[in-house]
Amino acid sequence: MSIIQPKNLLSVPSGSLRIPRLLSRAATANQSILFSLVIPTYLEAGNINKIVRTLTSLLDESIPGDYELIIVDDDSPDGTWEVALSMIREFPQLQIMRRENERGLSSAVIRGWQNSKGRILGVIDGDLQHPPHILLQLLNAIEKGADLAVASRHIEGGGVSSWSFIRRLLSRGAQLLGLIILPRVTGRVSDPMSGYFMVRRSCLDDISFNPIGYKILLEVLGRGRVEEIAEVGYVFCERQDGESKVSWKHYLDYIRHLIRLRFSSESVEQFSQRLGFPIGKFIRFGLVGLSGVFVDMAILYLLSDSSTLALPLTRSKIIAGEVAIFNNFLWNDAWTFADVSTTQKGMKQRLKRFFKFNIICLAGLSINVLVLNLVFNFVISNRYIANLIAIAVATVWNFWVNLKLSWRVTQVK
Numbered sequence: 001m002s003i004i005q006p007k008n009l010l011s012v013p014s015g016s017l018r019i020p021r022l023l024s025r026a027a028t029a030n031q032s033i034l035f036s037l038v039i040p041t042y043l044e045a046g047n048i049n050k051i052v053r054t055l056t057s058l059l060d061e062s063i064p065g066d067y068e069l070i071i072v073d074d075d076s077p078d079g080t081w082e083v084a085l086s087m088i089r090e091f092p093q094l095q096i097m098r099r100e101n102e103r104g105l106s107s108a109v110i111r112g113w114q115n116s117k118g119r120i121l122g123v124i125d126g127d128l129q130h131p132p133h134i135l136l137q138l139l140n141a142i143e144k145g146a147d148l149a150v151a152s153r154h155i156e157g158g159g160v161s162s163w164s165f166i167r168r169l170l171s172r173g174a175q176l177l178g179l180i181i182l183p184r185v186t187g188r189v190s191d192p193m194s195g196y197f198m199v200r201r202s203c204l205d206d207i208s209f210n211p212i213g214y215k216i217l218l219e220v221l222g223r224g225r226v227e228e229i230a231e232v233g234y235v236f237c238e239r240q241d242g243e244s245k246v247s248w249k250h251y252l253d254y255i256r257h258l259i260r261l262r263f264s265s266e267s268v269e270q271f272s273q274r275l276g277f278p279i280g281k282f283i284r285f286g287l288v289g290l291s292g293v294f295v296d297m298a299i300l301y302l303l304s305d306s307s308t309l310a311l312p313l314t315r316s317k318i319i320a321g322e323v324a325i326f327n328n329f330l331w332n333d334a335w336t337f338a339d340v341s342t343t344q345k346g347m348k349q350r351l352k353r354f355f356k357f358n359i360i361c362l363a364g365l366s367i368n369v370l371v372l373n374l375v376f377n378f379v380i381s382n383r384y385i386a387n388l389i390a391i392a393v394a395t396v397w398n399f400w401v402n403l404k405l406s407w408r409v410t411q412v413k
Contacts, residue, residue, distance in 0.1 A: 008085060008088060008096070009081075009085065009096050009097065009098055010070070010095050010096060010097040010115050011097075011115070012097055012098070012099050012100075012101075012102070012111060013111055013114040013115065016208050017107060017110045017111070017114075017208065017209040017210065017211070018114070018206065018207065018208050018209070019110065019113050019114055019121075019201065019204050019205050019206070019207070019209075020114065020205060020206070021205045021206060022117070022119060022201055022202075022205065031117070032117050032118070032119060033066050033067060033068060033117050033118050033119070034063055034066040034067060034118060034119055034120060035059070035063060035066065035067040035068075035118045035119075035120045035122065035139065035198075036067070036068050036070060036112075036113065036116030036117060036118030036120070036121050036122070037055065037059075037067065037068070037069050037070065037118075037122040037123070037124060037135070038070045038071075038072060038108075038109050038112035038113060038116070038121070038122065038123050038124075039051065039055075039069060039070065039071045039072070039123075039124055039125075039126045040072050040073075040074075040105045040108040040109055040112070040123070040125075040126065041071055041072070041073045041074070041076065041080050041081075041084075041126040042073065042074045042076050042080070043076050043077070043078050043080065044073075044076065044078075044080045044126040044127055045076065045078040045079055045080045045083045046078075047126055047127050047128055048071070048080055048083050048084050048087075048126060049083065049087065050128065051124075051126055051127075051128055051132070052069060052071075052084070052087055052091060052094060054128075054132045055069060055124075055132050055135070056069070056091055056093070056094075058132055058133065058135060058136060059093075059135070062136055062139070063139075065093075067093060067118070068093050068094075068095060068116065068117065068118065069091070069093055069094045069095065070095045070096075070097065070112040070115060070116060071084045071094070071095070071096050071097065071126070072097045072099060072108040072109070072111055072112040073096070073097070073098055073099065074099050074102070074103050074104075074108060075098055075099060075100045080126075081096055081098040084096045095115070097111065097112060097115065099111065104211070104212075104213065104214070105195070105213070105214035105216065106211030106212070106213060106214055106215065106216040106219060107211060109123045109216045110209050110211070110216070110219075113201075113204070116201075118201065119200070119201055119202075120139070120142050120198055120199070120200060120201065121198065121199055121200075121201050121204065122135070122138070122197065122198040122199075123195060123196065123197065123216060124195075124196055125195055125196065128237065129236055129237045129238070130151065130195070130196040130234070130236070130237075131234055131235065131237060134151050134196070134232055134234045135198075137149075137232045138150075138151060138196075138197065138198045138230075138232055139198060141198075141230035141232060142198050142199075142200065142230075144230075145228060146228050146229060146230035147199065147200050147203050147225075147226045147227050147228050147229065148197060148198070148199045148200075148203065148220065148221075148224075148226045148228075148229045148230070149197060149198045149199075149229075149230045149231070149232065150189050150191060150194050150196075150197040150217065150229065150230070150231050150232070151191075151194055151196035151197060151231075151232050151233075151234045152189065152190045152191035152194055152231045152232065152233055152234070153191050153194070153233075153234065153235070153236050154175075154190040154191045155190050155191075155231055155233045156233050157232075157233025157234070157235075158191070158233035158234055158235065159233075159235045159236070160235065160236045161235055161236060161237050161238050162238055170379070171193065174193060174254055175191075175192065175193060177255065177258065178192050178193075178218075178254075178258055181255075181258040181259065181262055182218075182222070182258050182261055182262050185218065185221045185222045185261060186218070186221070186258075188221055188226075188229060189217075189221065189229060189231060190231060191231075192215075192217060192218060192221065193215055193217070193254075194217055195214065195215070195216065195217065196234065197217055197220075199220055199224065199226065202225075203220075203224045203225045203226050204220065204224050204225075207223055207224065207225075208223075209223060210260065211257060212253045212254075212256050212257040212260060213253025213254055213256070213257055214253070214254075215253075215254055215257060218254075218257055218258070218261060219257075219261075222261040223261075278403070281336055281337070281399075281403070282399055284332075284335055284336040285332060285336050285395070285398075285399045285402075286395060286399075288328050288331040288332050288335070288336055289328060289395060289398075291327065291328070291331065292324040292325070292327050292328040293324070295320075295323060295324045295327045296320045296321060296323070296324035297320075299316075299319065299320035299323045299324070300316055300317060300320040303315075303316035303319060303320065304316035304317075321365075325357070325358055325361050326354075328357075328361075329353070329354050329357045329358075332357070332402070332407075333350065333353060333354075333407075337402075337403075337406075337407035340407040340408070341353070341407065353406045353407065356402070356405050356406040357402055357406045360397075360398060360401045360402050360405065360406065361398055363397070363401075364394040364395075364397050364398040364401075365394070367390075367393060367394050367397050368390045368391060368393070368394035369390070371389065371390040371393045371394070372386055372387055372389075372390035375389050375390060
């Protein structure tokens with residue numbers, strides 16, 4: 001089923017994100033072509049003319065008449081799709097899809113591939129940050145036998161033009177996180193966050209995809225039938241027009257995508273064993289911490305509100321925080337780390353665990369404040385998002401250090 005579009009616009013496929021086999025498409029189109037390149041766009045009216053002309057010039061020389069360019073625009077307010085539509089008469093290989101009811105780069109790419117006729121499928125950004133001439137090297141790698149050819153910033157010939165230290169740090173941090181959560185997928189390429197690649201259609205057809213955010217390569221590597229991979233170095237360029245659309249939400253979507261791909265193939269227990277990290281305990285620790293938030297808020301209200309005891313705020317907060325820590329300790333001792341606490345019985349051992357827990361949580365509070373200030377002042381100028389990130393970092397700290405110190409398995413004498 002497809003959503004009907006005005007004349008000269010491609011129909012937007014609806015339903016599952018499944019790329020049809022080429023034979024079924026060829027039966028209706030009476031032909032197939034070598035290469036289909038999808039260009040996902042949003043607010044790229046200032047760039048679209050130049051990238052279409054540049055790509056057409058390159059591909060007309062190398063594979064004339066054997067390719068198509070498919071622009072998938074998420075109904076840009078600047079009229080990107082209208083600018084592209086005005087170019088169809090001059091560039092007959094150009095096709096336009098305007099999406100009004102869906103959003104997201106990854107799903108845009110797959111919707112474009114669903115409407116394609118190419119035996120090789122590709123994607124390139126519409127902002128000219130991906131140098132178009134690299135396309136020919138990627139295409140050459142596919143024609144030599146690779147299932148997937150990825151443009152990489154992290155091999156010889158690759159790099160970034162003028163990123164800030166913070167952006168470089170976030171990029172490398174995201175890559176490291178991918179190696180931790182999904183090593184068998186992200187470890188197959190040097191640049192798993194690349195959005196510039198080509199893949200054989202036969203590696204993706206009849207597979208149901210379920211991406212989040214903008215890292216479509218994760219989905220291709222995680223669900224596709226990809227065996228041989230080639231990489232080509234490229235330098236990620238700065239924008240010539242418009243503004244970057246990368247935000248904190250994209251990083252959160254990236255993490256969610258990694259977790260979704262991981263859990264789609266393994267149980268929590270299998271994941272924990274492979275990762276060497278007790279996911280089940282961490283989830284219980286997080287739930288206990290959430291209960292502590294409510295305890296903290298309730299005690300703070302009872303002590304400091306003008307309608308109750310009306311104690312000074314600082315004194316009330318210290319008491320509320322300590323009560324919340326005590327609450328969290330009791331639940332963690334009885335539930336999260338019950339396997340350890342039941343082997344270390346006695347009031348002396350429990351008091352020792354409580355003392356360690358208290359000290360670690362106070363250190364976690366210091367880390368929370370430090371991360372909050374660093375993120376708010378240098379990365380994301382939203383205090384609430386920065387606070388959530390700080391809480392997440394402090395939670396991981398509290399859990400891991402408590403696991404290793406407060407509830408470690410030792411012989412008690």
